[in-house]
Structure formats: C-alpha cells, structure tokens
Amino acid sequence: MIPQIGYQVLQLWSQQKGIVKQGIISIIHTFGYDIKWNPHGHFIVTEGGLTANNSWKSYPWNKTKHQQPYISFAFLQTMWRKLFVKALFSNLDKVWDQNSMLRNYIYQAVVNIKQKQYEQEQHNKKRDRQHITFRNKPSRRDLTDLKQYVSNQQWYAEGAESRLSNGEYTIGYVGRYSNRPSMAECRITSFDGEMVPFWYDEKETLDRNAVT
Numbered sequence: 016m017i018p019q020i021g022y023q024v025l026q027l028w029s030q031q032k033g034i035v036k037q038g039i040i041s042i043i044h045t046f047g048y049d050i051k052w053n054p055h056g057h058f059i060v061t062e063g064g065l066t067a068n069n070s071w072k073s074y075p076w077n078k079t080k081h082q083q084p085y086i087s088f089a090f091l092q093t094m095w096r097k098l099f100v101k102a103l104f105s106n107l108d109k110v111w112d113q114n115s116m117l118r119n120y121i122y123q124a125v126v127n128i129k130q131k132q133y134e135q136e137q138h139n140k141k142r143d144r145q146h147i148t149f150r151n152k153p154s155r156r157d158l159t160d161l162k163q164y165v166s167n168q169q170w171y172a173e174g175a176e177s178r179l180s181n182g183e184y185t186i187g188y189v190g191r192y193s194n195r196p197s198m199a200e201c202r203i204t205s206f207d208g209e210m211v212p213f214w215y216d217e218k219e220t221l222d223r224n225a226v227t
Contacts, residue, residue: 016103020098020102021095028091029064032074032075033072036065038064041058042057042058042059044057059189060086074086091172092171092172095170095172100162100166104162111155121153121158122153
C-alpha cells in the first residue's frame, strides 16, 4: 500500500504542474537506524516529466533559494495522510468481520490510546476534563476511534536536502536496506534458546553497546 499511495501523491503534485507522466522508484524500508519496526517508503523522483503533448517539463526551481527543483512537502504531508488513512480504513472495514485477531488487536490499540488520554486528562481541571469511555469488548466503533486518533497525528514527508547526482551511491544506499534483514547475523553474539544478545553502534557516539 505504501508504494501505491506514494505514487498517487507524487502524481497529484506533478499534475498540478502540467505533468502527466514522470519517473518514480519506490523502496520499502521496514525498520529504522535503531532496528525498531518502522515501515516507511523512500521515493526517487525525476525532476519533472512529460506533458500531454509528450514534451519534457521540469519542476519549478528558484536556484537562489533552493538546492533542487521545488516540491511542496506540506502538500505531500497533507495528501499522504488523507489517502493513506482512506485506504487503510477501507481495507480494515472489509476484513473486520472476518478476522478476530485483527479485531482484538485494534480493540487493544484503542484501549491503550484511551488510557494515555485518560491519564493526560487527570492533569486538567475537573470541569475541563473530557469524558473518556472504555468498552469491554471489540466494537466497530473502535475503527472510528482509531481513525480519528490517526488522523489527528502529525504526519511527516521528508525530502533529501540535495539532488541525487551519484547513481552508484544511491543504489548502494537503498540496496542495503532493501536486500537484507533488519539486523545482520554477525551482530548476534549468542543464543540460549530464549534470549538473543546482540551489539549495535550508537548513532551519535558510535560506541559499541551490548543489548539483550
């Protein structure tokens, strides 16, 4: 779903500029630098595309202000959230009645969200507190609560600070995330049947640390 929606968002932006076809490469990353589960997409995009009459048109570029052709990341953030939430909950609605594991997962996620909200409300004056209701079993209203929570969160679309001028470097960068597991086996120091100790490099200090 991530590549398809990213493609749609970038197409909507390019269409505003009179471009009907552009080059887009998408790469899925399922983890971040700290190896936590963090699915996200990287997109490499041409600096323009073809118009309806099949002629090349570049994105606008004010070279005195920007290091690369301009793409509005405020637009990308807004449209990414809108289309992703719409697609996500459209699919969840379809499988809600068929997947008890999913129902329980969503229910527990909503309980956790409400518990945090409830704890935050305790710091407000009594007359200003919002009433928070907990359900004792999964309900379709959990989908509505989850959608509202997700829609209200800050969403980010980040862009490279400079143009990708080196194809070999770019392939190496995306390749090391796309063609291997989140952690190399050489990082695992032992295994006793339950615990898996491994080492990692701290991003800021680059000191070797042991984690269990």
